[in-house]
Amino acid sequence: KLFKPNKREVRMGLFDKMREPVVLKEDSSAKEQIEQLNSFLQTAPSEMRSQIEQDIRLLQYGIYGEDALMFELKNSHIPMFIMHDLFFELNGLKAQIDYLIVTRKIVFIIECKNLYGNITIDNNGNFTREVMMGKYYKKEGIYSPITQNQRHLDMIREIRRSSKPALLRSFFDSGFNDNYKSIVVLANTKSILKMQYAPKEIKEKVVKVDGLIGYI
Secondary structure, three states, X not given: OOOOOOHHHHHXXXXXXXXXXXXXXOOOHHHXXXXXXXXXXXXXXXHHHHHHHHHHHHHHXXXXXXXXXXXXXXXXXXXXXXXXXXXXXXXXXXXXXXXXXXXXXXEEEEEEEOOOOEEEEOOOOOEEEEEEEOOEEEEEEEOOHHHHHHHHHHHHHHHHHHOOOHHHHHHXXXXXXXXXXXXXXXXXXXXXXXXXOOOHHXXXXXXXXXXXXXXX
16 A cells, blocks of 8 residues: 555655655565575585575675665655565566655655676667676676566556556556656666666666665
């Protein structure tokens, strides 16, 4: 119910007395996974240990990025509700959303990426990464986080839409893109983001973590 943007309710209700962000959910399943992996590591066969240690490092790296994002949100002084690491399931489809932010006017669905290397988005919206390997740069394509987060947005839409009476669904659809926004946040402040040639609709959905509060 908290991410149902009823303008009258928002204007006359909860947000009237809010002056600071409110965190409704801060815990993360990733931290539980690390605890489980550390426990398993103690008794795991030697041939599995390196893979488990790598999985732990990747999870820790992701948590570091999400913690940096949470720090920005908590210190934003913007009245909003913050929910971290949400899991949704609908008609057999599943989605894990990094952050769902409810402000006075807009609900933001945020995908947090703590990517290493320099990130380029080309004129077709493709993401590539450059990483220094010794004396040379290695360039590789990466799966678009825009596409990934769009699936999350689509699921939120279906969940909200299915709760509406049939007569109101077309009205809900017409206003959805004004009330719900997808953002990809790059949490690694050392990465260089190059997107001068990216399509406008892509530029509007990608921001570095130190620019998130200004974006909101």
